[in-house]
Amino acid sequence: MRLRRRLAQRTRIGVAVALLTVAAVGLAGCGSSGSGSAPAGAAGGSGDTITLYNGQHEQTTDALVKAFTAATGIKVNVRSDDETVLAQQMEQEGRASRADVFYTENSPALAELSGKGLLAPVEASTLASVPAKYSSPTRDWVGVSARVSAIVYNTEKMTPAQLPKSVMDLADPKWQGKISFAPGETDFQPIVTSVAKTVGDQGALTWLAGMKANLKGHDYPDNETIVAKVNSGDVEMGLINTYYWYRLRASLKGAAMHSALALFAPQDPGYLINVSGAGVLKSSKHQAAAQKFVAFLTSAAGQKVMAASDSFEYPIGSGVLASEGQQPLDSLQPAPLTIGNLGNGQHAVQLLQQAQLL
Amino acid sequence: MTLATAPAGGSTVTDSASSTVATGSSRRWQRQRRRPVLAALSVAVAVLVLLPLVFLILQAGQAGWGEVRTLLFRRLTWQLLRNTVELAVLVTAACMTIGVSAAWVVERTNVPLRRVWAVLLVLPFAIPDFVTGYAWSSIFPSVHGLWGAVLVMTLGLYPLVFLPVAAALRGADPAQEEVARSLGHGRIRTFLRVTLPSLRPALLGGGLVVCLTLFAEFGAFEILRFQTFTTTIFTEFQIGFNGPAASALSLALVALGLVALGTEGLLSSGRGGRGRISAASRQASRMPTRRRLGGWTAPVVLALTALAALALGLPAAALTYWMTQSHNTTLPGVSMVAAAAHTAAYSAAAAALATILALPVALYTVRRGGRVAAILQRSTLVVQALPGLVIALAAVFYAIHYAPWVYQTPELLVVAYAILFYPLAFVAVRASVVLAPPRLDEVARSLGRRPAAVLVRVTIPLIAPGLAAAFCLVFLTAVTELTATLILVPTGVETLATQFWAYQHDASYGAAAPYAVALVAIAAIPSYLIGRWFDRLPSRRSTGAAPTEAGASQ
Numbered sequence: 001m002r003l004r005r006r007l008a009q010r011t012r013i014g015v016a017v018a019l020l021t022v023a024a025v026g027l028a029g030c031g032s033s034g035s036g037s038a039p040a041g042a043a044g045g046s047g048d049t050i051t052l053y054n055g056q057h058e059q060t061t062d063a064l065v066k067a068f069t070a071a072t073g074i075k076v077n078v079r080s081d082d083e084t085v086l087a088q089q090m091e092q093e094g095r096a097s098r099a100d101v102f103y104t105e106n107s108p109a110l111a112e113l114s115g116k117g118l119l120a121p122v123e124a125s126t127l128a129s130v131p132a133k134y135s136s137p138t139r140d141w142v143g144v145s146a147r148v149s150a151i152v153y154n155t156e157k158m159t160p161a162q163l164p165k166s167v168m169d170l171a172d173p174k175w176q177g178k179i180s181f182a183p184g185e186t187d188f189q190p191i192v193t194s195v196a197k198t199v200g201d202q203g204a205l206t207w208l209a210g211m212k213a214n215l216k217g218h219d220y221p222d223n224e225t226i227v228a229k230v231n232s233g234d235v236e237m238g239l240i241n242t243y244y245w246y247r248l249r250a251s252l253k254g255a256a257m258h259s260a261l262a263l264f265a266p267q268d269p270g271y272l273i274n275v276s277g278a279g280v281l282k283s284s285k286h287q288a289a290a291q292k293f294v295a296f297l298t299s300a301a302g303q304k305v306m307a308a309s310d311s312f313e314y315p316i317g318s319g320v321l322a323s324e325g326q327q328p329l330d331s332l333q334p335a336p337l338t339i340g341n342l343g344n345g346q347h348a349v350q351l352l353q354q355a356q357l358l
Numbered sequence: 359m360t361l362a363t364a365p366a367g368g369s370t371v372t373d374s375a376s377s378t379v380a381t382g383s384s385r386r387w388q389r390q391r392r393r394p395v396l397a398a399l400s401v402a403v404a405v406l407v408l409l410p411l412v413f414l415i416l417q418a419g420q421a422g423w424g425e426v427r428t429l430l431f432r433r434l435t436w437q438l439l440r441n442t443v444e445l446a447v448l449v450t451a452a453c454m455t456i457g458v459s460a461a462w463v464v465e466r467t468n469v470p471l472r473r474v475w476a477v478l479l480v481l482p483f484a485i486p487d488f489v490t491g492y493a494w495s496s497i498f499p500s501v502h503g504l505w506g507a508v509l510v511m512t513l514g515l516y517p518l519v520f521l522p523v524a525a526a527l528r529g530a531d532p533a534q535e536e537v538a539r540s541l542g543h544g545r546i547r548t549f550l551r552v553t554l555p556s557l558r559p560a561l562l563g564g565g566l567v568v569c570l571t572l573f574a575e576f577g578a579f580e581i582l583r584f585q586t587f588t589t590t591i592f593t594e595f596q597i598g599f600n601g602p603a604a605s606a607l608s609l610a611l612v613a614l615g616l617v618a619l620g621t622e623g624l625l626s627s628g629r630g631g632r633g634r635i636s637a638a639s640r641q642a643s644r645m646p647t648r649r650r651l652g653g654w655t656a657p658v659v660l661a662l663t664a665l666a667a668l669a670l671g672l673p674a675a676a677l678t679y680w681m682t683q684s685h686n687t688t689l690p691g692v693s694m695v696a697a698a699a700h701t702a703a704y705s706a707a708a709a710a711l712a713t714i715l716a717l718p719v720a721l722y723t724v725r726r727g728g729r730v731a732a733i734l735q736r737s738t739l740v741v742q743a744l745p746g747l748v749i750a751l752a753a754v755f756y757a758i759h760y761a762p763w764v765y766q767t768p769e770l771l772v773v774a775y776a777i778l779f780y781p782l783a784f785v786a787v788r789a790s791v792v793l794a795p796p797r798l799d800e801v802a803r804s805l806g807r808r809p810a811a812v813l814v815r816v817t818i819p820l821i822a823p824g825l826a827a828a829f830c831l832v833f834l835t836a837v838t839e840l841t842a843t844l845i846l847v848p849t850g851v852e853t854l855a856t857q858f859w860a861y862q863h864d865a866s867y868g869a870a871a872p873y874a875v876a877l878v879a880i881a882a883i884p885s886y887l888i889g890r891w892f893d894r895l896p897s898r899r900s901t902g903a904a905p906t907e908a909g910a911s912q
Contacts (some may be wrong), residue, residue, distance in 0.1 A: 051849050058860055079849040080860065084596045089845060091601075092754045096762050097850065184593060217581050351595055356434050358593050 004078040032319040046073025050100040050288040055109060056276055058310035059247075060145075067305045068296045074289050083109040084186060091116060100284040101293050103144070106186045107275050108345030109139040115301065115344055119285065128316040137340050141279030144297045145306055145313035146240040146329060149191060149272045151262045152227050157236045163262050167191060167270020168199070171210025171237065179217035180226045181211065181239040183357040187223060187274070190241070192348040194269040194337045197342070201351065204280045208355035216317035224248075231259040241274070246326070266333035273334045274342075276313060287337020395809070397726075399718035400734055406715070407738045407780050411612065413603045413752035421602030430602045430610060442586045442614065445507055446569050452512040453568045454561060457519025458554075460665065462890035464774075465527040469646045470655070475662055476524070477886055483517040484881035486838035486855075488862070489874050490514050491578035493676030497869075507584040513570060513669040518571070519564035521827075521888065522789055526560035527553075532647065558626060560789070566622040567785055570742035573611055573618075577840060587611045588745045609746050615743030619736045622650055640729070657718060677878070680871030694857075698876055701853040704768060704843075705836035705880075708775030710784035713828040715776060720787040720824075721817070725796055735784075742781035746842035749778045755847055769847040776837045782835060783828035790824020831885030837881045854880070 054061045054310050058080055065076045079086070083104040089114060097118070104110050113119050119140035126142055127135055134143030153163060164170055170179050180186060196204035218235045220226050226238040229250050245261050264271040278297055280290040296302045303320035306313065314322050315331045322329060352358040418426055429435070464475050482490075487510075494501045494510050501509060510562075534556070537549040576588050587607055594604035650660055719738060723731040741749075753774040757765040764770045798820065802812045818825070840855045847856060854877045861870035 077850040081844045082596055085845065088595055088601060088751070089754060091756050092751065093765075096758050096765070098766055184597060186597065189597075221580055221583070227622075345597075353432075353434070356437075358590075358597060 002186045002356050032271060033265075037357055048073075049075040049077060050086055050286045050287060050289045050293060051079065051098050052293070053086045053099040053102045054078050054080045054143055055086050055102070055104040055336075056141055057105065057274050057311065059072055060309060060313065061103060062157075062304065063305050063309040063311070064297060066347070068173070068303065070292055071296065071301065072289075072292060074292065076293065080200075083251050087112050090118060090174045091230060093283075094118075095283045097281055097283045099281050100286045100290040103276075103278040105147075105276050106190070106345075107136075107141075107143075107277055107339055107342055108186065108189060109280050111138065111339075111342065112344040113272040113279065113281075114138055114140050117227055117245075118282055120284070122279065122294060123291050126291070126298055129295075129298045130235070133336050133338065134316050135277065135339070136279070141277045141293060142298055143275040143277045143316055144302075145276045145311070147243060147274045147276060148263070148272070148332060149187070149333070150168060150240065150242045150245075151237055151264070151341070152230045152240050152245050153237045153262060154230050154233050154235075154258055155260050156258055157233060160260075160262060163237070163347075165193065165265040166268045167239070167264055168207060168268075171207045171214065172209070173213070175237070177217050179214050179234040179239070180220055180229065180235045181209075181215065182220060182222050182226060183215075183352055184221065187241055188239070189345040189348040190272050190274050190337065190342055191270055192351055193345065194272055194335050196336075196347070196351060197337065204351055208351065212355060212357055227259070231257060233258060238269070243312035244327070247310060250310050250312070263332070267335050269335050269337075271332075271334045272337060273314075273329075273332065275316075275339065311352040369897075377879070378581050383860075396718050396722045398721040400546050403715045403719050403780075404738050407741050407777050409756060410744055410749050410752035410777065411514065413755050414612070414748065417602050417605035418609055421606060425603065426606040427604055428586065435607075435610070435630045438567065438587050438590055439610075439614075439844060441504065441584065444504060444886045445511070445584070445586065445879060446480060446614075446618070447897050448508045448570050449511045449515065449572055450565045452508065453516040454565050456512065456516040456665065457564060458557065458561060460516070461520050461524035461527055462549075462553075463662065465524050466649055467651050467658070469651060469658055469662070476664075478666050478670065479520055479662075480517045480888055481639065481882060482514055482673075484834050484838075484885040485514065485670070485673045485878055486577070486840075486874070486881075487511075487514055487575060488577035488581060488679065488840070488858075489878070490673050491581035492867075493673040494864070495581055497672065497676060502744060507579060510578055511575065511580060514578070514666075515568045516669075517566050517572060519561065522560035522785070523557055550604035550667050555807070556662045557720075559792075562626045563785055563789070564624050566618060566739070567742060567781065568619045570615055570739065570781065573614055573743040574745045576745055577609055580614045587614070591745060592747060593683055595751070604748075608744065611743055611745075612740060617742040618743070619739060621737065644776070656807045673792060673878075677871055677875055680867050681875065688726065694854075694872065696760045697852045697854045697857050697873070698880065699833050700847075700851055701837055701877070702880060704771055704775065704853065707768075707772040708779065708836045709829045709833035711776035711785075711829075712832045713787065713825055714778050714783060716787040717825070720784060723793045724788060724791045735788075738784065739781045744778075746778055747837055747845070748841035749774055750845040753777075765849050766846065768848060770852075771843070771848075774842055774846055775839065776832075777809045778839070778842060779832040779835050782831045786828035786831055787821065787824045790821040790827070793824075794820040827888050834881040834884045838877055 024050045029040040036235065036305055047112060050275070052061070052065070058078075061080070063327075069075055079099075081089075083106070086099075086102065087104075087109040090102065093099070102113060102119075104112065110119070114136055120200075121140055122142045123133075127139055130143050133147065135141065151163060164172070169175075170181075171216060182227060192208070193208055199207065218229070220229060223238075223240045223244045224247075227234075227240055227244040229235050230238045231248060242261055250256055278294050280287065280294055284290045298317035302321055303315040307315045307320055307323050312323070312326070314326070316329070349358060421429075441742065460475075460479050463469050464472055464479065469475065490510050493507065498508075535548055535552050538552045540544075543551065573586075574588055576592055579586055579589050580592075587610060591604045591607045591611070594600045594607060719734060723735040747760070753770055754765070759771055791829055794817070798816055799812050802816045803809070807815070838855060840859055843853055844859065847853060852872050858870050858873040858877065861867070861873065
């Protein structure tokens with residue numbers, strides 16, 4: 001009797017599991033039907049859909065994509081992840097890539113794809129709307145916005161006079177436990193490249209060793225955390241790009257800030273303008289629409305969206321100026337580091353690995 | 359080496375080996391002959407599950423030996439090896455200690471609110487590692503490095519030991535313990551000499567899964583700033599554009615996983631054939647008597663409360679804090695309902711698939727036994743040591759080269775999840791196959807039933823609780839999966855985890871909190887069900903029995 005009842009109960013559970021299985025597989029199946037993209041439209045007109053692999057901050061991309069779709073009728077499927085993971089993914093995908101456009105925070109991920117021959121040439125008119133120094137030397141991706149590296153410091157713990165004037169000074173033992181930076185962020189690699197260009201590989205390794213020692217206790221995973229920790233007084237200074245601070249200020253909605261930005265001395269190796277850019281995949285079956293999207297990013301319309309959004313990066317195309325309160329891009333005096341110097345960033349990565357920071 | 363803390367000595371043997379002993383070689387030969395379909399299915403599952411390993415070998419091969427050598431034999435690698443091994447040993451030991459103690463208290467004592475504890479003690483497993491990690495590091499910023507990682511991971515993973523050990527304690531025949539006591543052994547001696555050895559398969563199995571899970575863990579360590587092989591593999595992939603190098607490091611991780619598996623194998627294959635409770639005696643077993651805690655009640659309840667407070671209360675407090683914080687973010691919003699629906703659908707499909715995959719392998723390896731079965735079983739478990747990122751990139755590779763039409767479809771994501779979490783499903787299914795008497799199958803078959811009918815009418819009903827547990831375990835783990843999801847999710851589809859990632863990545867913790875709460879809520883349902891199922895599992899028939907017998911405890 002008991003055994004029979006038990007078997008009956010177990011059968012019910014078995015049936016329940018089976019039903020759940022069927023339901024789940026069915027549900028997952030349903031989800032797939034809507035995910036395919038529309039067939040290619042040769043003209044790249046209204047009704048087309050393109051796929052954007054997005055390594056840029058989502059708030060920036062979202063505003064641009066909405067404006068683009070409103071202007072052209074072309075829909076954009078956005079896939080967001082770390083730009084380097086996306087670059088890896090596109091290398092794996094090769095000619096079968098689903099991506100039409102790749103939009104990144106920094107140039108090395110684009111340079112990597114360019115080096116692998118996966119990018120198509122950008123239309124000449126698009127390239128012409130941005131100063132040539134901000135785009136690919138091989139003309140297969142275009143600069144969209146600029147980002148400036150700087151120090152963020154806690155205004156209750158530091159005065160502007162105490163701040164180091166050079167990124168090289170940050171390795172001084174007197175800053176031990178007082179400085180934070182994120183060696184794993186792609187924003188840090190250009191600084192390493194720049195330092196190595198200035199003082200050589202050996203000098204860069206010495207500098208990195210000092211930086212590593214000073215980082216103790218404040219090795220936060222990303223720049224967002226660093227700027228928040230500086231603002232809250234957990235650490236005195238952080239090495240970031242300026243827009244992180246503006247974004248923190250925007251998200252705190254007028255609450256009192258306990259931190260401020262400071263630029264390094266002119267032409268200091270830590271004083272960099274980095275470029276966020278976009279390129280069209282050679283394998284894209286929607287070349288016209290994809291080129292249209294990249295052209296929109298650098299157009300006056302796109303650049304104005306960027307300037308008005310919560311992105312706080314510098315517009316660089318079509319003569320559009322930065323939002324109020326930011327120091328004008330023209331007045332900046334960064335180190336003379338070119339896109340070509342940065343490459344795909346692998347030399348910087350190797351130095352970081354030798355310094356045991358990666 | 360990683361499981362060196364498990365009880366030494368004792369007398370049980372592995373289930374696979376012992377079933378051989380129990381059933382005799384002639385019958386084994388018959389069964390072997392009768393199960394070609396099961397064998398073929400098991401091998402097919404093993405091939406599928408091991409595809410990521412083949413991918414790793416191909417990738418590492420591309421890098422060439424020179425580069426692999428520079429990467430593997432640098433100072434950082436030894437540091438990583440030390441970190442990973444130290445962490446694995448400490449956390450596995452701590453999880454075993456806590457898991458066994460908690461299981462013993464819940465199953466064998468008259469602790470108040472027993473059923474409540476049975477559920478509360480399982481729930482921490484439903485909290486995503488990155489939530490626990492962030493909770494600790496935001497409330498106690500000093501919690502980081504090795505000891506921070508040990509603390510956070512132990513609190514998150516001990517249910518993996520608690521669950522099987524509690525089930526084993528319920529299923530164990532109390533007669534042996536009673537005999538030991540009647541022969542004059544003290545309570546502690548009886549526990550160490552009789553109870554603990556009978557728990558060995560459950561304890562070692564749980565410890566093994568804990569250890570392998572640690573190898574693959576990423577999210578929590580990134581937040582706690584603790585470098586392991588897996589965090590470095592992520593760095594190589596993410597920053598280094600160096601797939602081959604990352605693959606080489608992943609192979610080192612596989613080697614570590616094999617060491618853990620081998621250690622478990624050595625520890626669980628002791629001497630002799632006695633000690634395993636035969637399935638027949640299980641059917642006849644009685645409810646063990648519950649020990650009266652008496653004066654120990656207060657300290658024991660206090661300890662359980664402390665455990666629940668640390669493992670459950672603290673993350674809950676952090677989530678509540680986030681919820682009350684400003685939800686302001688500069689990020690665009692998406693529909694939480696749609697994200698939750700995607701999460702639930704993908705996870706449920708993956709849980710079903712993983713359970714179905716685990717079924718033939720569990721049946722085959724437990725009932726057939728022997729060396730081939732042991733290899734099959736162990737080789738598929740090693741996948742648990744691989745990070746989700748590696749499995750996802752392997753899925754990209756195979757899909758692009760051999761089945762481009764499935765790329766970035768929900769189906770591929772579900773298959774990748776199923777491979778990623780197959781070991782969890784296997785462990786749960788196997789546990790209940792071990793409990794189910796093969797004799798009933800044989801009787802059914804001797805009565806002329808076809809094998810398929812026997813499977814549906816007899817075997818599956820008997821092991822249904824294990825299948826349900828496997829489904830729930832995989833479901834709740836898949837709900838909180840992040841890295842593979844980011845790579846394989848269909849473009850434009852958001853899940854709760856990808857949305858949490860987007861906000862958390864932007865340090866918008868207030869905005870991320872509702873997603874984390876939704877994740878925990880979805881994952882808590884199966885955790886609760888597992889807790890209940892394991893609680894009721896083998897003792898349903900004895901619900902009428904008095905829970906304690908005062909006389910027997912003295």
